[in-house]
Amino acid sequence: MTKSARQGPYICGIDAALDVVSGKWKGLILWELDEHGIRRFAELRRGLPGVSEKMLTQHLREMEHDGLVVRTVYAEVPPRVEYSLTDEGRALNAALAPLGQWGSSRIRRQQIQMVDHQDAAAMPRP
Amino acid sequence: MTKSARQGPYICGIDAALDVVSGKWKGLILWELDEHGIRRFAELRRGLPGVSEKMLTQHLREMEHDGLVVRTVYAEVPPRVEYSLTDEGRALNAALAPLGQWGSSRIRRQQIQMVDHQDAAAMPRP
DNA sequence: TGGGGTACTTACCTTTAGGTTAGTGGGGTT
DNA sequence: AACCCCACTAACCTAAAGGTAAGTACCCCA
Numbered sequence: 001m002t003k004s005a006r007q008g009p010y011i012c013g014i015d016a017a018l019d020v021v022s023g024k025w026k027g028l029i030l031w032e033l034d035e036h037g038i039r040r041f042a043e044l045r046r047g048l049p050g051v052s053e054k055m056l057t058q059h060l061r062e063m064e065h066d067g068l069v070v071r072t073v074y075a076e077v078p079p080r081v082e083y084s085l086t087d088e089g090r091a092l093n094a095a096l097a098p099l100g101q102w103g104s105s106r107i108r109r110q111q112i113q114m115v116d117h118q119d120a121a122a123m124p125r126p
Numbered sequence: 127m128t129k130s131a132r133q134g135p136y137i138c139g140i141d142a143a144l145d146v147v148s149g150k151w152k153g154l155i156l157w158e159l160d161e162h163g164i165r166r167f168a169e170l171r172r173g174l175p176g177v178s179e180k181m182l183t184q185h186l187r188e189m190e191h192d193g194l195v196v197r198t199v200y201a202e203v204p205p206r207v208e209y210s211l212t213d214e215g216r217a218l219n220a221a222l223a224p225l226g227q228w229g230s231s232r233i234r235r236q237q238i239q240m241v242d243h244q245d246a247a248a249m250p251r252p
Numbered sequence: 253t254g255g256g257g258t259a260c261t262t263a264c265c266t267t268t269a270g271g272t273t274a275g276t277g278g279g280g281t282t
Numbered sequence: 283a284a285c286c287c288c289a290c291t292a293a294c295c296t297a298a299a300g301g302t303a304a305g306t307a308c309c310c311c312a
Contacts, residue, residue, distance in 0.1 A: 010229070010233055011154060012153075012154075012157065012226060012229070012230070013225070013226035013227060013228065013229030013230035013231075013232075013233065014153040014154075014157065014222055014225060014226045014229055015153060015154075015229065016229035016230070016232050016233050017225045017226065017228055017229035017232070018147065018148065018153055018225075018229075020229075020232075021144065022144065022148050023299085024299080024300070027138075027140040027141060027144055028137060028138070028140075028141070031138065031140065040258090040259090041258080041259055041260080042257080042258070042259075045259095052300080052301060052302075053259080053260070053261090054260090054261085054262090054300085054301080054302085055299090055300065055301080056260095057259080057260060057261085058299095058300090073259095076258095077258085077307095077308060077309065078257070078258040078259085078308070078309055078310085079258055079259055079260085079308090080258075080259090081258090081259065081260090088232070091228060092228055094224075095224040095225045095227065095228035096140055096224075096225060097224075098220075098221040098222075098223075098224055098225075099139070099140060099143045099144075099147075099221045099222060099224075099225060100138065100139035100140045100143065101139060101221065102139065102143055102217060102218055102221035103136070103138070103139030103140055103141065103142035103143035103144075103146075104138070104139035104142070105139075106139075106142050106143070106146075106214070107136055107139065107142050149269085149270095150269080150270070166288090166289090167288080167289055167290080168287080168288070168289080171289095178270080178271060178272075179289080179290070179291095180270085180271075180272085180290095180291085180292095181269090181270065181271080183289080183290065183291080184269095184270090199289095203277095203278065203279065203288090204278075204279060204280085204287070204288045204289085205278095205288055205289055205290085206288080206289090207288090207289065207290090
């Protein structure tokens with residue numbers, strides 16, 4: 001196992017939620033699965049540009065263990081494995097929505113600042 | 127600097143928000159400051175049992191740099207430094223509320239499960 | 253016959269987060 | 283005189299997160 005000292009004791013709910021969400025790709029995985037309902041391993045990999053296969057399996061296993069995703073294996077050749085969200089996973093995603101909005105407006109603010117700085121740099125010095 | 131490749135480019139808002147919140151004590155710092163409005167360094171330290179001074183300063187500096195907290199230094203002896211939230215910090219805290227609720231109900235669910243397992247273990251085998 | 257796709261696992265390495273310890277300098281308390 | 287408090291900073295170390303590369307076993311397509 002990669003994560004050893006999981007599931008608390010937690011000081012508050014934020015603690016518990018962040019423990020489950022922190023991980024470089026977990027937010028994106030949640031979003032992908034919520035968006036598409038069901039995704040196969042390779043589809044997820046293509047949906048998260050830059051993720052390595054190791055990290056993707058690792059994160060998916062942790063999220064399965066945490067009760068956020070379900071993993072369904074079909075005894076076929078070539079192998080087929082489908083991932084989807086549990087009710088808890090979908091609820092988590094809903095709870096993340098306001099945070100996402102905050103983040104989006106923050107990005108917007110930063111872009112405005114960057115444009116301002118560009119303008120300032122482009123200004124002729126008096 | 128400890129954090130080097132900060133502020134994106136981010137894929138989505140969740141990304142941006144998690145970047146700013148992830149850090150062992152940041153959630154708690156946010157909560158402490160929102161709860162009390164203004165806190166001094168030593169008060170925060172006492173409020174976060176187990177935090178080291180190094181991590182506390184580091185997190186506070188990062189959050190200041192990220193525009194979440196304001197740091198006010200009074201030129202007194204002994205030194206006095208006060209921390210409080212910016213509007214953006216307060217908004218972030220509000221956006222974290224649903225996540226906190228999700229986390230709390232998750233903790234509750236886990237405790238119920240643990241009690242169930244205890245009961246099952248205490249049951250006499252048939 | 254060679255290449256690509258399926259869903260992984262394993263071993264190894266680098267980077268980062270976080271913790272530990274000690275030091276600063278003046279002021280108040282015992 | 284000795285110690286604690288304030289708010290830090292610096293040096294060092296460990297553990298964990300994440301990345302890279304290769305291997306597995308079987309199938310389809312050209």
